Amino acid sequence: MPLRIGVPRETAAGERRVALVPETVAKLVKDGLEVVVESGAGAAAYYPDDAYTAAGAKLAPSSASVLGGGGIVVKVSPPTAAEAALLVPGTILVSFMNTTRSLDAIARLRDGKVTVFALELLPRITRAQSMDALSSQATVAGYRSALIAAENIPRIVPMLTTAAGTIRPAKVLILGAGVAGLMAIATSKRLGAVVEAYDVRRAAGEQVRSLGAKFLELAINAEGAGGYARELTTEEKAQEQKMVSEAVALADAVITTANVPGRKAPLLVSRETALRMKPGAVIVDLAAESGGNCELTRPGERVIEGGVTVLGPLNLPSEAPFHASQMYSKNVQSFLGLLVGPGGALTTPFTDEILVASLLTHDGAVTHAPTAALLGAPK
Secondary structure: OOOEEEEOOOOOOOOOOOOOOHHHHHHHHHOOOEEEEEOOOOHHHOOOHHHHHHOOOEEEOOHHHHHOOOOEEEOOOOOOHHHHHHOOOOOEEEEOOOHHHOHHHHHHHHHOOOEEEEHHHOOOOHHHHHHOHHHHHHHHHHHHHHHHHHHHOOOOOOOEEEOOEEEOOOEEEEEOOOHHHHHHHHHHHHOOOEEEEEOOOOOHHHHHHHOOOEEOOOOOOOEOHHHOEOOOOHHHHHHHHHHHHHHHHHOOEEEEOOOOOOOOOOOOEOHHHHOOOOOOOEEEEOOHHHOOOEOOOOOOOEEEEOOEEEEOOOOHHHHOHHHHHHHHHHHHHHHHHHHEOHHHOEOOOOOOHHHHHHEEEEOOEEOOHHHHHHHOOOO
């Protein structure tokens, strides 16, 4: 019997992505795997059922038939506690898990002896780049954030020379120059804005300048382990806040992208700073889900105060589901290459460093120490 790969329809509110697209399914089937897709799983991302059957997938009538079929199940969003209960012991789940916000589901997966690989736990090493779903989805989020900013500021973005005079370009400030920030910079530049950016990692300056944006310099190097930013000291935060506040006040649009994995998002824009912006200015906060970089941010809402609009969009990759799914699917295919060996057989034990780092639950235990600490001992 070939190893089974199950693809259920995503049920999270607003989630339009699908874990595998037909192009990837065809490659997995060619490698000798059986792929079972819930009917309608790709519809919201514009991948119809007939495209999956043409790629060699089998269609299943319900989530229960996909989740309860064993083998490997691949998802985008973490399963609900009810979905987790449908997975039979020995099933392998590959998905984003949002570990600090999915504890009930993780407890059920642990107790149900489901092996879970959380894609957000992948190590930042060269070998894992093709599997880096966080980066691929951040690329989409950064792109969408620039479009949202452009749509919401009450002015034309590029410079125009017209018979009625010259229109000056909009000024966009990007806070955080990770994957999402760099894409926001590139997209804002393509739209014709004058772009400035800031990141606590001085090494990010070269990447920012390569995209044609001005990098705001501060004599702080806060690059931490794994390429992420470390938390700033109190004195460093004061220096940063002063420089950022001055730049924010002059911007027509600010896009904030700063996140510290597993922790509340750092506050970059206070209420006082936001209200120094000109009437009609816009802040797009990509860290809304983890608390927000702006004090005025409310997750999923539009806040207007003092003439300034603050947007806290959630799950931006789902707003471009076709390509977000395509990129995620390729990440999953690459990850499955570590789990599935020649001839379609499961590779065990899970000794590869990438599998070890991303393993969340296995054999009735939570193997990720921070999550295990949050859950405590099994009941």
